[in-house]
Amino acid sequence: MNTLHHRPLAVAVALCLLVVPALGSAQESPRPTTELDRVDVTGTRIKRAEVEGQVPIQTLSREQIEQTGLNSIGEVLQQLTGSGSALNAKFNSSGNFGFPPDGSGVGAGSAQVDLRHLGAKRTLVLVDGIRWVNESSASGVGAATDLNTIPLAIVERIEVLEDGASSLYGSDAIGGVVNIITRREFDGGQVTVNYGEYSKGDGTQKGVDLAWGTSGDRYSLFLGASWTKQDPVYASTREQSRVPIPGTGLTFGSSATPTGRFMFTDPNTGIAYNITPNSGVTNPTFNGVGGCDRTDDYHCFATADRFNFAEYNLLLTPSERKGLFGQFRFDITDNVQWYIKALGNRRESTNQAAPEPLFFGPDGATGNPLADNIVISALNPYNPFGFDLDSSSNLSMVGRRPVEGGARVFEQEVNTQYFATGLVGNFEAASRSWYWDVNGMYSKNKAEQTNYGSYDIYKVNMALGDPAVCAATPGCVPLNIFGGPGTITPAMLQWIQPVVRDRSENELSLFTANLSSDLFNLPAGPVSFATGYEYRKYEGSYNPDPLTVIGHYNGVPSLPTSGSYDVNEAYLELSVPIFANTEIGSKMDLSLAGRYSDYSTFGGEFTPKYGLRWQVTNDFVLRTSYAEGFRAPSIGELYGSAARADLQLFDPCSVGLGGTPPRGSAANCAALGVPTGFQQANSQISVTTGGNPELDPERSRSFSAGFVWSPWFGSNTTWSERFDVEVTFYRHHIEGAIQAIDAQTQLDLCVDTLDSVYCDGISRASTGAVSAFNNRLTNLGSIKTDGWDVDLFWTLPQSDIGQFKIGWQNTFVGRYEALGAAGQRQPQEPGIEVVNSSIPEWTSNATLGWSLGAWNASWTVRHISELKEQCGDASTFDVCSDQAAGTNTLSATTYHDFQVGYKIDWMKGLQLSAGLNNAFDKDPPICLSCSLNGYDASTYDIPRGRYWYLRADLRF
Structure with a gap:
C-alpha cells in the first residue's frame, strides 16, 4: 500500500476527530468566539464574500513575498506547494529544447506558473481581476503568461485560487487562477535596493524599485519603476x-x-x-x-x-528587466470613480x-x-x-x-505594453445597493530573438x-x-x-461590464447575484528569419504562424442562503454560477459551477465545490506551422551504448527495417511538430471539498493568539487534453506493437535509423489528478522574547494519470521524473517567523519528496541507483532559507534585511533523463546553490 497516498486522509480524519469535541465545547461554552473576517477575494464576482468561501484561496502578502528573497513573481509562485513544473531562469531553452508542438515556441527567458501539474497554459493569470496578455518569446505564439512581464515592485499581494473557475473567468482557468493585485493607494515614497549572489561568486542579482504615491479628497496616484539584473551561472562552474x-x-x-x-x-x-x-x-x-x-x-x-x-x-540565464507602472484614480462623484492604468516593461535575456x-x-x-x-x-x-x-x-x-x-x-528582447481604463461605481435602488464597473484594456507583447x-x-x-x-x-x-x-x-x-x-507578437483587447447586488431576501438572508459581459480578441503571429522559412537554417526549422479569434461571454453568479443561526449550524450558503462563451473558432460553450459553504460554528467551516470548465485551443495550437523539436530519444531497436542488447523485439525491429546489430549513432532525433486547426476545446470537471477550522480555544489564549487548520481535497479531470503523445512513448509503442496508430509518421533510413518523426497535436484521451492540501497556521502570543508565527503548507498528490487518444498510458504520474518535469507525491513549505521590537527573522524549510526515473542507456552506470530495474531514485530534498531584518526609525522607516537561501548548500539530485545540466531545473535549486542577499527599503 502507498502509505504516502493515504497520509493526508489520515491527517484529515485525525483533525476531524479533534473537531468533534471542539464543536461540542464551542456550542456549550459561554466563551466568546471570533467570527471569520470578511473581505473581497478572488473566486467570486459577488461583493463582500467571506474569505473562506466555497473554494480555497491562498494569499501572498507583500511581506511574505519579500521574505523569499526572490525578485520574480514567477519564482515566488513556483515555490507554492501546489505548483508544478514551469519555465524559469534555470531553463537554458534556446538551442536545446526545440519547438514544443503547441506552437508556443521555447519561452526563452520567461517565467510561468503551473498549478496542479496541469500545465502553465491551464492556469489563468489576472492582474486586478482582468486577464494578462500571453507571452511572446520570438519563437512562437505563446499560450501561457510570462510573469517576467509584470514587475514585482508593483505588486500589493497575490491571490491564488486553486480550483477550476471557467464559469467565473472563462477559458484557461482549469488548474486555477492567479490574481495579482497592484499597489493602489500609497502616500509618500519608497526606494528598495537589493543585491545578492551565489556563494561561488556568480549569478549576481541586483535591483532598484521606486514607488511614489499621493492622494487627495477625490483622487489617488501611484507611480512605480523597477530595474532588475540577473547575471549568468555557467554549467562549467559546477561539477554536476x-x-x-x-x-x-x-x-x-x-x-x-x-x-x-x-x-x-x-x-x-x-x-x-x-x-x-x-x-x-x-x-x-x-x-x-x-x-x-x-x-x-x-x-x-x-x-x-x-x-x-x-x-x-548555462545553469542560470542572464536577464535585465526594466518596468514603469502608473495608476490614477479620480472620484467623479461620490459614487463613481474613473481609473486609468498603464505599464511598460522590457526584458532583455540571453540563452547559450x-x-x-x-x-x-x-x-x-x-x-x-x-x-x-x-x-x-x-x-x-x-x-x-x-x-x-x-x-x-x-x-x-x-x-x-x-x-x-x-x-x-x-538574445531576446521582449517589450510589453499595457493600458486599461474604466469606471467603478455604486448606487442605491429598490432599497438595496448596486455595484457596477466597466473596463477596457489593451495589451501587447512583442519579442525579437537574435541568434x-x-x-x-x-x-x-x-x-x-x-x-x-x-x-x-x-x-x-x-x-x-x-x-x-x-x-x-x-x-x-x-x-x-x-x-x-526571429520575431513574434501577442495582443489582447478586452472589454468587460459587471453588476452585483442583492435580489431579494430569504429567511436566512439576501440572495445575492453578479452578472456581466466580456469581449476578448486575441491576435498572434510568429515570423522566423527568412533564412529559416526557405529551409536554409541549420538549426530548428519552422514556418510563420499567424491567427486571431474573438469571444463574447456572459455570466451569472448567485449566492443563496439556505439557513442561518439554527441548531445544525450558523449559516449555509449555496453558490451557483454559469458562463456562456461564444468563440469565433468553434462556437458556443456553457460552463456551470456549484458550491456549498456550511459555517457549522463561528470557527468551523465546511465547503465543497463542483465546476465544469474548458480551455479553447490557442493560436499556436490551431495555426502553428510545421516546426521541429530535437529530442533525446532512445531507439528500442538499438544496441545500448554500453553494448547491452536492444530492448525491443528482434522480430518487430526487423519488420521495421532495422538490421541486426544496429546502434543509434545520434540520440538526438528530430521530431516534427505543429498545430492542428481541427482541435476541439479541452473540457474539464473539478471537485474540491474540505474545511477551515479556527478553534476558539486557540484564539487569544496564553498559548495561542490564533490557530488555523485548512484541509482540502481536490480532483481535476480533463477530457480531450490538447497535446502530442510523449515522443519516447510513441516510439516505444511503435516497436512493441507495430500498430499504425503509433508507427504512422515514423520513418527509418536504410541503415535502420529513425529518419523522420511526425508528432502533431491532437485531443488526447484524458488527464486525471487528485490530492490533498493540508495547511496549518499558528500565531503565538507576544512575550518578552518576541512573537512567533508558524505556517506549514503541504500538498499530497494521490493520482496523476494521462492517457492518449487510444488509451496509451503516458509516463507522468506521482513520484515520477520525466521530460524535465516531476510530480512529487509530497511538497511542503514550513516557515517560522519571529519579531521583537525593531528586529524580525524567518526560517523557511522547503521539502520535495523522492522521485524515480528511467535510467535509459545510463542503466549500466553506477549513477543509476537500481541498475537491475533500470530506474534511478532522486532522493528527497530539503532546502533551508533564513532571513533577518532590522527596522530603523528614520523618515517613515528604513528596513534592512539579509538572507541566505539554500543555507546548507544542498545539491539537487542527479537526473539521468533530464535534457540539460544533470538536474530538473523546474523542481530544484541549481547545484552549489547557496545564495545570499541584502535588501534596504526606505520609506519617506
Whole structure:
C-alpha cells in the first residue's frame, strides 16, 4: 500500500476527530468566539464574500513575498506547494529544447506558473481581476503568461485560487487562477535596493524599485519603476553540470565533434568505416584499412572521442528587466470613480548553447533534406577519401562541430505594453445597493530573438559540393570539415554563418461590464447575484528569419504562424442562503454560477459551477465545490506551422551504448527495417511538430471539498493568539487534453506493437535509423489528478522574547494519470521524473517567523519528496541507483532559507534585511533523463546553490 497516498486522509480524519469535541465545547461554552473576517477575494464576482468561501484561496502578502528573497513573481509562485513544473531562469531553452508542438515556441527567458501539474497554459493569470496578455518569446505564439512581464515592485499581494473557475473567468482557468493585485493607494515614497549572489561568486542579482504615491479628497496616484539584473551561472562552474549526464563521462556526449565523425562505406572495397581523425591532423591522406586496428591518420570512433557540449550551457540565464507602472484614480462623484492604468516593461535575456553541430547523411536525422541528402564531392579540396560521400549510396553520417564559430547565443528582447481604463461605481435602488464597473484594456507583447553562431545549411551544402559550382557563386568558399579544430577559417565562416532574427507578437483587447447586488431576501438572508459581459480578441503571429522559412537554417526549422479569434461571454453568479443561526449550524450558503462563451473558432460553450459553504460554528467551516470548465485551443495550437523539436530519444531497436542488447523485439525491429546489430549513432532525433486547426476545446470537471477550522480555544489564549487548520481535497479531470503523445512513448509503442496508430509518421533510413518523426497535436484521451492540501497556521502570543508565527503548507498528490487518444498510458504520474518535469507525491513549505521590537527573522524549510526515473542507456552506470530495474531514485530534498531584518526609525522607516537561501548548500539530485545540466531545473535549486542577499527599503 502507498502509505504516502493515504497520509493526508489520515491527517484529515485525525483533525476531524479533534473537531468533534471542539464543536461540542464551542456550542456549550459561554466563551466568546471570533467570527471569520470578511473581505473581497478572488473566486467570486459577488461583493463582500467571506474569505473562506466555497473554494480555497491562498494569499501572498507583500511581506511574505519579500521574505523569499526572490525578485520574480514567477519564482515566488513556483515555490507554492501546489505548483508544478514551469519555465524559469534555470531553463537554458534556446538551442536545446526545440519547438514544443503547441506552437508556443521555447519561452526563452520567461517565467510561468503551473498549478496542479496541469500545465502553465491551464492556469489563468489576472492582474486586478482582468486577464494578462500571453507571452511572446520570438519563437512562437505563446499560450501561457510570462510573469517576467509584470514587475514585482508593483505588486500589493497575490491571490491564488486553486480550483477550476471557467464559469467565473472563462477559458484557461482549469488548474486555477492567479490574481495579482497592484499597489493602489500609497502616500509618500519608497526606494528598495537589493543585491545578492551565489556563494561561488556568480549569478549576481541586483535591483532598484521606486514607488511614489499621493492622494487627495477625490483622487489617488501611484507611480512605480523597477530595474532588475540577473547575471549568468555557467554549467562549467559546477561539477554536476559539466558533463551531459553526471557519472557517465562522455558516454552521452555528441557524435558531432571538433575533429569530425565519419561513417561511410568505401565504394571501391565495400568496407564500412566509423572513424575520426587522430588529434592534430590538419589535412590527412586517407589510406585506411578496415577494423579498429589502424595505421593511418584515423582511428575508430569511440566514447572518448565524443564531444562534451554540457560545459557551454548555462545553469542560470542572464536577464535585465526594466518596468514603469502608473495608476490614477479620480472620484467623479461620490459614487463613481474613473481609473486609468498603464505599464511598460522590457526584458532583455540571453540563452547559450554549445557550438552548433553539423550533421550530414541519413543517420544524422536532422529532417533537413539539404543535410540528410547531401553529396560531399570528391573534388572538394579538403576531402581526403578520394570519392564522393553520397547520402543515397555510401554515406551514413558525418558529424562535425565547428567550434571555430563559437557558441550559439540567443538574445531576446521582449517589450510589453499595457493600458486599461474604466469606471467603478455604486448606487442605491429598490432599497438595496448596486455595484457596477466597466473596463477596457489593451495589451501587447512583442519579442525579437537574435541568434549568433548558427549556420546556413544551403551554403554549407554548396561549400562541400562541386568546387566549380562554389567558384561560380559570389562569396562561396570551399569548406573544410575534415581537418579538425582550427581548419574552418574566418573566410569559410563568413560564407556559412549568418545572424538569424526571429520575431513574434501577442495582443489582447478586452472589454468587460459587471453588476452585483442583492435580489431579494430569504429567511436566512439576501440572495445575492453578479452578472456581466466580456469581449476578448486575441491576435498572434510568429515570423522566423527568412533564412529559416526557405529551409536554409541549420538549426530548428519552422514556418510563420499567424491567427486571431474573438469571444463574447456572459455570466451569472448567485449566492443563496439556505439557513442561518439554527441548531445544525450558523449559516449555509449555496453558490451557483454559469458562463456562456461564444468563440469565433468553434462556437458556443456553457460552463456551470456549484458550491456549498456550511459555517457549522463561528470557527468551523465546511465547503465543497463542483465546476465544469474548458480551455479553447490557442493560436499556436490551431495555426502553428510545421516546426521541429530535437529530442533525446532512445531507439528500442538499438544496441545500448554500453553494448547491452536492444530492448525491443528482434522480430518487430526487423519488420521495421532495422538490421541486426544496429546502434543509434545520434540520440538526438528530430521530431516534427505543429498545430492542428481541427482541435476541439479541452473540457474539464473539478471537485474540491474540505474545511477551515479556527478553534476558539486557540484564539487569544496564553498559548495561542490564533490557530488555523485548512484541509482540502481536490480532483481535476480533463477530457480531450490538447497535446502530442510523449515522443519516447510513441516510439516505444511503435516497436512493441507495430500498430499504425503509433508507427504512422515514423520513418527509418536504410541503415535502420529513425529518419523522420511526425508528432502533431491532437485531443488526447484524458488527464486525471487528485490530492490533498493540508495547511496549518499558528500565531503565538507576544512575550518578552518576541512573537512567533508558524505556517506549514503541504500538498499530497494521490493520482496523476494521462492517457492518449487510444488509451496509451503516458509516463507522468506521482513520484515520477520525466521530460524535465516531476510530480512529487509530497511538497511542503514550513516557515517560522519571529519579531521583537525593531528586529524580525524567518526560517523557511522547503521539502520535495523522492522521485524515480528511467535510467535509459545510463542503466549500466553506477549513477543509476537500481541498475537491475533500470530506474534511478532522486532522493528527497530539503532546502533551508533564513532571513533577518532590522527596522530603523528614520523618515517613515528604513528596513534592512539579509538572507541566505539554500543555507546548507544542498545539491539537487542527479537526473539521468533530464535534457540539460544533470538536474530538473523546474523542481530544484541549481547545484552549489547557496545564495545570499541584502535588501534596504526606505520609506519617506
